[in-house]
Amino acid sequence: xxxxxxxxxxxxxxxxxxxxxxxxxxxxxxxxxxxxxxxxxxxxxxxxxxxxxxxxxxxxxxxxxxxxxxxxxxxxxxxxxxxxxxxxxxxxxxxxxxxxxxxxxxxxxxxxxxxxxxxxxxxxxxxxxxxxxxxxxxxxxxxxxxxxxxxxxxxxxxxxxxxxxxxxxxxxxxxxxxxxxxxxxxxxxxxxxxxxxxxxxxxxxxxxxxxxxxxxxxxxxxxxxxxxxxxxxxxxxxxxxxxxxxxxxxxxxxxxxxxxxxxxxxxxxxxxxxxxxxxxxxxxxxxxxxxxxxxxxxxxxxxxxxxx
Amino acid sequence: xxxxxxxxxxxxxxxxxxxxxxxxxxxxxxxxxxxxxxxxxxxxxxxxxxxxxxxxxxxxxxxxxxxxxxxxxxxxxxxxxxxxxxxxxxxxxxxxxxxxxxxxxxxxxxxxxxxxxxxxxxxxxxxxxxxxxxxxxxxxxxxxxxxxxxxxxxxxxxxxxxxxxxxxxxxxxxxxxxxxxxxxxxxxxxxxxxxxxxxxxxxxxxxxxxxxxxxxxxxxxxxxxxxxxxxxxxxxxxxxxxxxxxxxxxxxxxxxxxxxxxxxxxxxxxxxxxxxxxxxxxxxxxxxxxxxxxxxxxxxxxxxxxxxxxxxxxxxxxxxxxxxxxxxxxxxxxxxxxxxxxxxxxxxxxxxxxxxxxxxxxxxxxxxxxxxxxxxxxxxxxxxxxxxxxxxxxxxxxxxxxxxxxxxxxxxxxxxxxxxxxxxxxxxxxxxxxxxxxxxxxxxxxxxxx
Ligand SMILES: Nc1nc2c(ncn2[C@@H]2O[C@H](COP(=O)(O)OP(=O)(O)O)[C@@H](O)[C@H]2O)c(=O)[nH]1
Ligand SMILES: [Mg+2]
Numbered sequence: 199x200x201x202x203x204x205x206x207x208x209x210x211x212x213x214x215x216x217x218x219x220x221x222x223x224x225x226x227x228x229x230x231x232x233x234x235x236x237x238x239x240x241x242x243x244x245x246x247x248x249x250x251x252x253x254x255x256x257x258x259x260x261x262x263x264x265x266x267x268x269x270x271x272x273x274x275x276x277x278x279x280x281x282x283x284x285x286x287x288x289x290x291x292x293x294x295x296x297x298x299x300x301x302x303x304x305x306x307x308x309x310x311x312x313x314x315x316x317x318x319x320x321x322x323x324x325x326x327x328x329x330x331x332x333x334x335x336x337x338x339x340x341x342x343x344x345x346x347x348x349x350x351x352x353x354x355x356x357x358x359x360x361x362x363x364x365x366x367x368x369x370x371x372x373x374x375x376x377x378x379x380x381x382x383x384x385x386x387x388x389x390x391x392x393x394x395x396x397x398x399x400x401x402x403x404x405x406x407x408x409x410x411x412x413x414x415x416x417x418x419x420x421x422x423x424x425x426x427x428x429x430x431x432x433x434x435x436x437x438x439x440x441x442x443x444x445x446x447x448x449x450x451x452x453x454x455x456x457x458x459x460x461x462x463x464x465x466x467x468x469x470x471x472x473x474x475x476x477x478x479x480x481x482x483x484x485x486x487x488x489x490x491x492x493x494x495x496x497x498x499x500x501x502x503x504x505x506x
Numbered sequence: 507x508x509x510x511x512x513x514x515x516x517x518x519x520x521x522x523x524x525x526x527x528x529x530x531x532x533x534x535x536x537x538x539x540x541x542x543x544x545x546x547x548x549x550x551x552x553x554x555x556x557x558x559x560x561x562x563x564x565x566x567x568x569x570x571x572x573x574x575x576x577x578x579x580x581x582x583x584x585x586x587x588x589x590x591x592x593x594x595x596x597x598x599x600x601x602x603x604x605x606x607x608x609x610x611x612x613x614x615x616x617x618x619x620x621x622x623x624x625x626x627x628x629x630x631x632x633x634x635x636x637x638x639x640x641x642x643x644x645x646x647x648x649x650x651x652x653x654x655x656x657x658x659x660x661x662x663x664x665x666x667x668x669x670x671x672x673x674x675x676x677x678x679x680x681x682x683x684x685x686x687x688x689x690x691x692x693x694x695x696x697x698x699x700x701x702x703x704x705x706x707x708x709x710x711x712x713x714x715x716x717x718x719x720x721x722x723x724x725x726x727x728x729x730x731x732x733x734x735x736x737x738x739x740x741x742x743x744x745x746x747x748x749x750x751x752x753x754x755x756x757x758x759x760x761x762x763x764x765x766x767x768x769x770x771x772x773x774x775x776x777x778x779x780x781x782x783x784x785x786x787x788x789x790x791x792x793x794x795x796x797x798x799x800x801x802x803x804x805x806x807x808x809x810x811x812x813x814x815x816x817x818x819x820x821x822x823x824x825x826x827x828x829x830x831x832x833x834x835x836x837x838x839x840x841x842x843x844x845x846x847x848x849x850x851x852x853x854x855x856x857x858x859x860x861x862x863x864x865x866x867x868x869x870x871x872x873x874x875x876x877x878x879x880x881x882x883x884x885x886x887x888x889x890x891x892x893x894x895x896x897x898x899x900x901x902x903x904x905x906x907x908x909x910x911x912x913x914x915x916x917x918x919x920x921x922x923x924x925x926x927x928x929x930x931x932x933x934x935x936x937x938x939x940x941x942x943x944x945x946x947x948x949x950x951x952x953x954x955x956x
Contacts, residue, residue, distance in 0.1 A: 241552055247732040250546050309755065309783070310617025310728065318648075339783075341660070342653030349648035363656075394758040427617060431549030431732025433760040454616065457701045459734035482616070482646070 231264055231272050239279060246462035246499050249432050252469055256282055280496050286465060287492035291474045293320075294421045294448060300332070300378040301385045302411055302418035305451075306404060306441055307425035309392030312453035312479055314343065316425055317387050318350030319479065319487035325354045329384040334374035335360035336367035336407065339391040347389050353484065357383065367391070367403065368410045375414040388419070395440035404444050422447045424473070428454045428461030438467045452490070453479035460499045515540040516578040529577055534566045537581045548761030548800045551736040554770045562588055586797050593766060593793035598775035601721040601749060602692075607685050609693045609718050613711055613746065614726035615738060616699030619754035621650060623726050623780055624696040625657035626788035631692055632663065639690035641681040642667035643674040643714075644698035654696050661785055664688050674698070675713050682718075695720075702741035715746055722749045724777065729756045731764040739768035748772055754780035757787070765796050836887050836895040839927050885913040886923050898924060 236257055243253040260278050269275070295301050303320070305313050314337070321331045333351050335358060337343035344360050351358040359374040371388055378386045390407065393400035411418050424447040426434050441447050452461050455478050464475050475490040516537060529537075538559045545555045565584050602608040610627065612620045621644070628638040640658045642665070644650035651667045658665035666681045678695055685693050697714065700707035715723065725739060725748045742748060751768055756779045769776055776791040887895060889912030894901050901909070901924065910917045 244546055245552050245733050247549075247734070250543055308730070308758070310619060312617060340653070341656035342649040345652045346647070346649035394755065396757075396759050427728075427730075429615065429728070429732060429734050429738070430730050431735075431760075431763070432547055433549070433730040433758065434732075436759055454701075457615070457734065458703060458737045459732065463732065 231270065231275055235272060235275065236261070239275070242500070243462065246460035247431050247434075248462035249435065249466045252466035255469070256286075256465075280493075280500070283465060283496045283499075284492045287468055287495060288474055290489060290491055291449065291476055292489070293423075293476055296417065296420045299385070300375075300383045300415070300418075301420050302375070302415060303385065303387045303421045303423060304390070304408060304411065304419040304445065305388060305423045305425060306390050306445055306447070307392060308394055308427075308437055309340075311392065311425045311427040311430075312451075313337075313392065313425045314346050314350065314389050315482060316423070316451050316453060316477070316479055316487065317347070317389050318354060319484055320387055320477075321350060321354040321356045322484035323487060324385050325356060330382065331356035332374060332378050332381070332383040332386045333358045334371055334386060334388040336370045336374075337389050337391040338363055338365050338367055338370070343389070343391065357381065368407050371407050371410050372414060375411065375418075395437045401440065401444040404441075408445050421449060423449050423451050423476070425451045425453055426461070426464065426467075428452055429457060429459040430463060432463065432466075434463040435466050435470060438471050438473055442471055442473060447473055449474055449476035451475075451477040451479060455498070456480045456486070461495075462499055464495075515544060516582060529566055529569055529580065531567065533577060534563060534581070537566075537578070538563055541581075541585055544801055545763060545766075548763035548802065549730075549732045549735070549767075550763035550800065551733055551767040551770070554736070554767050557770075558588070558592070558766075582801075586794075586801065589766065589797040589800065590793045593769050593796055594775045594791075597790050597792070598750065598777055600777065603721050607682070607691045607693055608722075609695065609720040610722040610724060611695050611697065611711075611714060611718065611720040612724050612726055612752075613697055613742060613748075614699060615701065615728070616647070618699060618726045618728045619780060620644075620699065620726045621653050621657070621696050622783065622785070623752055623754060623778075623788070624654060624694050625661060625663075625785050626780065627694050627778075628658070628663045628692075629661050629785050630788055632661075636692045637688075637690045638692040638694055639664045639666055639681065639685045639688060641665075641678060641693060641695045643677045643695050645670045645672060645674055645677075646698040650696075650698065657785065664690055674710060675717055678714055678718055702738045702745075708741070708745050711746055723747065724750050724752050725768070725772075725774070726752045726754060727764055727768055729753045729762040729764055729779075730758065730760045733767075735764040735767045736771045740771045743772040743774065748774045750774050750777035752776070752778045752780065753791070757781045761800050761802060762796065763800050766800060836890065836898055836927060840884060840887055882913070882915055882919060883923055883926075886910075886915055886920055889913040898927060 239260075240253055240257060243256065244250065248256070256279065259282055260275060263269070263278055263282075264275065269278070293303070305317055307313050317333060321333060324331045331354065333347055333356050335344045335347045337347070338361065341363070344363060348358055348360070350356070357377070359370060359377050361370050361373075367390065374386055374388070377383070388407070388411070390404065391400075393404070395401065408419065408422070422445045424438060424441050426437065430437070438447065438450070450464060450467065450473055452464055452475050455461055467473055468475070475495070478488050478490050478495075480486045480488060541562060542555055542559050545558065546552065550558075562581075562585055565588065566581060569580065569584070612624055612627075614620050624640055628640050631638050640654055640663050642651035642654040644654075651670060655665050655667070664684075666677075666684045668677045668680065674697065681693055681695070685691075695714070695718070697711065698707070700711075702708065723746050725742050727735060727739065731738070739748075739751070751772070751774050753762065753765055753776055756762060765776060768774075776793075776796075778788050779791050781787045781789055886909060889909045890901075894905065894909075901920075906917050906920045910920050913920075
C-alpha cells in the first residue's frame with residue numbers, strides 16, 4: 199500500500215506540469231502521428247474534465263481530419279484539436295436582453311456552485327451600465343441565504359424583494375415582478391436555492407417558479423442561467439441535462455475558474471445539450487465576472503493563459 | 507445518457523468468453539480497459555487510475571478463476587477488493603482530546619459544504635453525549651456567519667463568533683474561553699472556503715492550526731468534484747496535515763470517484779459522508795459501499811442477503827398473493843416502503859438489483875422517497891379512511907381535498923402520492939417475485955447480468 203501511495207505521489211508531481219509543456223512535449227517527442235500521440239492527447243483532455251465520451255469524439259474528428267488532409271506533422275495535431283474545441287464551444291453568446299423591460303434572469307444550479315455570488319457580480323455589472331436592478335431572494339431554504347443576497351444588494355445598489363425564510367419562492371418571484379413593473383426596473387435577477395438535480399420535488403418547484411414568471415410576464419424569463427462549478431466532474435453533465443429539462447436553461451455561468459480546475463465538462467455539455475457558456479467567474483469580488491470566450495477558454499485549458 | 511456501470515461493461519467484454527480456467531493476458535487487458543473507463547467516468551483522477559489498473563493487472567495475472575465465478579465476475583471481485591482496501595479498511599476513529607476540550611477545524615474549497623457539515627457534526631456528537639460549540643470563522647463570504655448561527659439555533663447548539671470584521675484567528679482563540687464558560691467540550695470551527703492556491707488564505711489556516719492545535723482537521727470535499735480533487739487535497743494536506751476527509755452531497759447521482767482520488771493522495775481516511783441537506787444527514791463512511799458506487803455495479807450477493815433478511819417471508823408471500831389478485835392497498839404500500847427502507851438507503855438497495863438499478867422508473871421512485879417525502883406520505887395515508895386505503899380508486903376530487911387538509915399537504919401532494927402508489931404497485935410486483943419465498947429457487951438460478 200505504501201509503495202502505491204508513494205508511486206502515486208511521484209506521478210502526481212508530473213501531472214502538475216502545465217498542459218502546454220505537456221502538449222508541446224509530446225508533440226516534440228513524437229516524430230509521427232501515432233496511437234501513442236492520441237493517447238497522450240486523450241490524457242490532457244481527461245485531466246481537464248472533458249470526459250471520456252466527448253474526448254473520444256473530439257479525437258475521432260481529429261483523426262478524420264488527419265486522414266483527409268493527409269497531415270503528417272505532429273505539431274499540426276494540436277492546432278487542429280484547439281480549432282475543433284473552439285468550434286464546438288461556438289461564438290460568444292451574450293446574455294439575452296428583452297426589448298421591453300424588465301429583462302428577467304433566472305439563476306439555477308446545485309448547492310454551493312456560486313449562484314448568489316454570480317448574481318452579485320451580474321448586478322454589479324448592470325449597475326455599472328446604469329441599469330436599474332432588482333434582486334429576488336427566492337432562496338428561502340438555506341440558512342442565511344436572504345442575508346447574503348441583501349449584502350450584495352447593498353454593495354451594488356440594487357433593489358431587493360424578500361420574504362421570510364421558508365416562504366414560497368414562487369410568491370417572492372411574483373412580488374418581485376410586480377415591483378419591477380411598478381418601479382420601472384430594467385432587470386430582475388432571481389436567486390434560487392441550490393438543489394441537487396436528482397431531487398424530483400425540488401426540480402418541480404423550479405418549474406413552478408418558471409411558470410409563474412412566464413405567466414406574469416409573457417416571454418420571461420429571458421435568460422435561465424445554470425451555474426456550474428468548474429471543479430465539477432462528469433456529474434455536471436447530468437446536472438445540465440436535468441436542469442435543462444426542468445427550466446430550459448439558456449446559458450451556463452462557469453464559476454471558480456480562478457482555481458486549478460479547467461471546467462472542461464462544458465465541452466461535453468455544449469456537445470450533448472447545446473447549452474452555450476455565457477459567463478465565467480474568476481474570483482469572489484464584484485468584478486470577477488467575464489463574458490465567455492471559446493478561444494480564451496481553450497487556451498486556459500491547455501495552460502497557456504490564466505484567467506485574470 | 508446514464509453511463510453503464512462496470513458490471514455491464516465487463517459483461518459485454520466477456521460475452522464471448524465462456525470457458526473457465528486461467529485468465530489470459532489479453533482477457534485481462536481487455537477487462538482493464540473497461541475498468542479504466544469506468545473509473546474515469548466516475549471522476550477518479552487519471553494518475554490514480556493508472557496506478558490502480560497496473561496493480562489490478564498484477565493481481566489478475568495467472569489467477570485461477572474460481573469455480574463459481576465467470577471470468578468477468580472474477581475480475582470484478584478483484585477490482586472491488588482492491589478498491590475497498592485502497593479506500594481504507596475499517597471505519598476510522600475520531601480523535602478527541604482526553605484532557606480538555608476537543609477542537610475540530612473544517613477546511614475546504616468554496617461551496618464544498620463546510621457550514622452545513624459543521625452543523626451536522628455538532629448534532630451527531632451531541633447525540634453521542636458531547637457538548638459541542640459551533641464557531642463561525644468565515645468572515646469573507648457574505649452572511650456565512652449568519653448561516654451558521656441560524657443552523658446552530660435550529661438544533662439548539664451554542665454558537666460563537668465575533669462578526670465579519672474580526673480576525674478568524676481571534677474568533678477561534680476567544681471561542682475557547684466561551685466554550686469553557688458554557689461547559690462545552692467540543693469546539694467545531696467553520697472556516698471560509700478558499701482556493702488551495704490562495705497563499706494568503708492558506709497561511710491563515712496554518713495560523714489557526716498553530717494556535718488551536720486541533721484534534722481533527724477535516725477537509726470537506728464535494729463528491730461531485732472532478733479531476734482537480736487531487737490537486738486540492740494534496741495542497742491542503744501539505745499545508746495542514748489533514749486528519750480526515752468528509753465527502754458531501756452524496757445524495758445526488760455522482761459516482762463519487764473523488765473519494766478514491768483524495769484518499770489516494772492524502773492517505774487520510776474518509777471519516778463521514780453527507781447524504782442530504784437536513785442536519786441529520788451525515789453517515790460514517792463505508793469503503794465497500796463506495797467501491798461499488800464508483801464502479802457502478804450492483805452488489806448482487808449482499809442484495810440477496812439483505813433482501814432475505816429484510817423481507818419477512820410470510821409477508822412477502824402474502825404480498826405476492828395480493829399482487830396477483832390486484833389487492834395491493836395503500837397500507838401495503840407503506841408497509842413495503844418501510845421494509846425496503848429498513849434495508850438501507852433505497853438507492854443502494856435498488857442499485858443492487860441487477861438490471862433494475864438503471865431502470866429509469868426505479869430511479870425516479872428512489873428520488874421521490876427521500877426522508878421528508880416519507881413523512882408526508884405517512885401523513886397522507888393516515889388521513890384516509892380505511893375504506894380509501896383499501897380501495898384508492900374511490901378517492902375523488904373532494905376526498906383528495908379533504909385528505910390534503912387533514913394531512914397538512916396539498917392536493918398536488920395527494921395526487922403525486924397516488925401516482926407513486928400506482929407505479930410502486932407495478933415495481934413491487936417485480937420486487938416481491940425476486941425475494942418471496944416461492945422464488946428462492948428462482949433466485950438461485952437467477953442469471954447475473956455479467
Ligand atoms: N474562488 C471563487 N469562489 C467563488 C466564485 N463564485 C462563487 N464563489 C464562492 O463559492 C461559495 C459559494 O457561493 P454562493 O454564491 O453562496 O453559492 P450558491 O449556493 O450557489 O448561491 C462562496 O464562498 C463564494 O464566495 C468564483 O468564481 N471563484
Ligand atoms: Mg445561494
